[in-house]
Amino acid sequence: MTGRKYPDWVVITTLACGGVVVSLEKTAVVPLLPEYPRIFGLSSDDVSWMVTITLLTAAVATPIVSRLADMYGKRRMLLLAMAMMVAGSLTAAVGGTFAWALVGRGLQGFGGAVIPVGISILRDALPQRKIAAAVSLMSASFGIGSALGLPLAGLIYERLGWRATFWVVGVIAALLIVAVVVFVPESRVRSPGRFDYQGAFLLSGAMTALLLAITKGGVWGWTSDQVLGLLAATAVLLGLWFPLELRKGQPLVDLRTSARRPVLLTNVAAVLVGFSMYANMLITTQQLQLSPETGYGFGFSVLVAGLTMIPSGLAMVAAAPLSARVTNTFGAKTTLVAGCAIMAAGYLCRMVLVHTATGIIIGAVIVSVGTAIAMAAMPTIIMSNVPLTDTAAANGVNTLLRSVGTSTCSAAAATILASITMVAGERVFPALDAFRLIFALAGFAALAATGIACLIPRSTRRESTHPQLHAAPGRHQPPQAGSKQEVMVAGALLAADGRTAVPGGIVTALDEDGEPVDWDRAGDDGRYAVVLPGSGRYLLVATQRQWRPVSGILTVPGGAEVARHDISFSERLVLTGQVRHNRRPVGGALVSLVGPENRNTAAVRADRRGNYELELPRPGTYVLTVVEPDGITTHTRRVLLPAPGTVIDVELGNESPTTGLRI
Structure with a gap:
């Protein structure tokens, strides 16, 4: 790191606030969706694009910005994503028309990369013993902002009008950009290579088609030509994307790493957790706002219904240190299992506690606690099983898949609420059984995520959040409070002539106790980069299927930040x-x-x-x-x-x- 060193809590607070702002901008328009048709003179279907466009932009931007963060600097890409959020807020507020609001909401979608990139910065910037709590808080910030965004948006709209909702988010994001520039250090950990433009284009097209089909399926019809065409386009684009990424030396998404059992199962769990999490946020306020004529509604206003989500947000803040303690003591797998199980138990309560506002709030709080714990564990598992130079990209994919889960939940909930109805006072409302069915599906998703989490093997490498408690004298020492002693070793895999690059090899770094500390897969140019915990002696093992494996001891001197070390194979197989x-x-x-x-x-x-x-x-x-x-x-x-x-x-x-x- 360079520049002045600020206290760790300042870095954590700054990045966590960034996550809160991202979730604020995503949820700020939700309470106003019933008002936008009147404001813009459009149909409800038209104004739903205010949510859809942000979702689509985030699906495109998150994996791309996250990969660029690993390659060109995490803080740099974090600032870019936040600057796009500010630009989007100003565009929507100043433009004043639906078209400009739509453009602004599209630009705000770049904020989807803030949380995965921010988590990767925390891993690079903080002492190891503090990472678990910081990652937990950063992960929970999404739910915290969502819980606060609902009442805040209603209050701002009632007092200042709809444009003010964009002004407030834009101003807060602008202030945070200044805070990031001042307080957040840039990481030295970089992933060498070239950006995969072809992979980015194909994945962006596939995700856009898939999410558009999911979000608009209920409106256009699930068997309509538009939806079937989008699903077919998704299949074709993914069919082209998968073999391309497997051929690439430096792919946008390393499918070989993603296919590793811990990463694959965690990403599958992310889809289910996203589905389960969003049902809690989406349905609670709707349930409380329904007319008492239904027999189970409470007739709360937008503002009051939003205020009922504040206990859930506070519960997520309280759960962050708890999840960190569980992770540091038992490992992130246990944390994920516990979080998903709590979510499932919460939805069981939600199916039963439907007749009082207090019961609804209690059920929502239980689900929120489980959500905070589960979401805190997933980045830790991901970062413990991918090269440390690829943490932002891997977390970006995990975030993207979580968004697929939330989008699927939104579409399923809308279909169920529109299909299972009742008539009260000559008006049509969703029936109570519709809400119970949604809670049952969300609970089943959480239960399935619990089972999948149980199948995740424990990492053979020390988890990225675990303190180094057993460093012997004379070996690399654990980082002291407020310091980060990591050393990035970069080089190339070379043939016996010492000049020709050997692509596709794997370099594994082990400490003197034989514990794996990092690994990397070389790109087309043979370049690799591994991150070591500090000075000391390390064993580097290089393998490539066409060459006999080689190994050697690398001594990293004290005070080193970046080291160069080429590895030459001697005998071709x-x-x-x-x-x-x-x-x-x-x-x-x-x-x-x-x-x-x-x-x-x-x-x-x-x-x-x-x-x-x-x-x-x-x-x-x-x-x-x-x-x-x-x-x-x-x-x-x-x-x-x-x-x-x-x-x-x-x-x-x-x-x-x-x-x-x-x-």
Whole structure:
């Protein structure tokens, strides 16, 4: 870090306030949706774009800005996202028309990247023992802002008008930009490589089509041409995106890392937690605002109904240190399991406590506590299982998937409320069973997330929030309060000549006790970067399927911040052998290797001594074929390649030759 060092609580407070502002701008328009048709002279369907456009922009911006944060600086991209929020607020407030308000809401969607990028900054900036509490508070800030945004928006609208809701958010965001510039340090942890423009374009298109279909399915009809076309476009774009990302050395989303069991299961849980969380925020105020004519409504005003969400927001603040204590003591997996289970229990209460406002508020508080605990655990699990240079991008994907869950919940709730109705006083209202069904679905989602969380394996690397309590004298010491001693080691994987880059290799760093501390996958240019806890001796192990693994001890001197260390492979792994006939070498024979489904096919001619050498394929079953120099006689056998460095000699006299295809 550079510049003056401010107390950790200042950094934490600044970033947590940024998360609160993001959720404020997302929820500020929700209480006013019934008023916008009158204000702009439009239909309810038209003004619903005020929510939809922000959701779509966030789906596009969050993974892109998060990846750029890992590459070019987390604070820099955080400031960009917040500046777009300010620009959006001013555009909507000054423009004064629906078109300008829509543009402004679109720009505000960039704020979706603030929370994942902010969490990554906390990991880089804070001593390890403080990260859990800070991440918990940052994660809970989304729910806190949502709980405060509902009553605040109603109060501002009643006193100052609809434009003031944008002015207030814009001014607060502008002040926070100044605070970030002054108090938040820039991280030295960077991910080398080039930005994946193709992957960003395809993923943006796929997410836009998917979320547009989800959010508009109830209005356009789930079987309409528009929705079916959007879902088809999603499938096509994802079908192009997945193989592209697997081929890329520096993809927008590292699918190989995302497929690791802890990351994959955590992201699946994120969709379910997002669904379950949003039902609590979306339905509570609607339930309290319904007319008493229904027999279960309370007729609260927008402002009063919003005020009832404040206990939920305060409960999320109180739950943050609790979740941090559980994480530091038992691990983030236990925290996630506990949080999801509490959410499920909360929805059970919500299905029963529907006849009093107090009961509704109690149920909402229980769900909010579980939400805060669960949301605090997910970034920790993600950061403990991805390279430390990719934490912002990985958290951005997790945030995006959580948004898919919230969007799905919104669409499902709207469909249920419109389908299960009752008539009271010649007016049509949602029936009580509709709310109970929504709570049942949300509770089932939380219960499913609990089961998935139980399947998450514990990280083999020390969790990113765990204090280093057992550093022996003479080894790297744990960070002291207010300090961060991490050292980023960057370099390249090189071939035996010391110049040619070796792409796709994996570098793993272990401390002197053999504990993994970080790892990274090299890009197309062979570049890698790992983050070490501090000075001391570390074991670096480099692997690449076409080269024999290498390892070495790296000594990091005290006071170092960035170190350069290239790793050279010495011996290429190949499939070798000799073609013989009656124990005599057969020169000029064609040797081919055909893999399953015609993948990994290779061929080479043996030299005059009958020796051949093929690039070593991945382990599996292959068909080895030899064509004799006459170009007619062939010999075929099935071979199993279970390990690198295999030698297969072929004795042509041991098997029946063929002179053509055998049917």
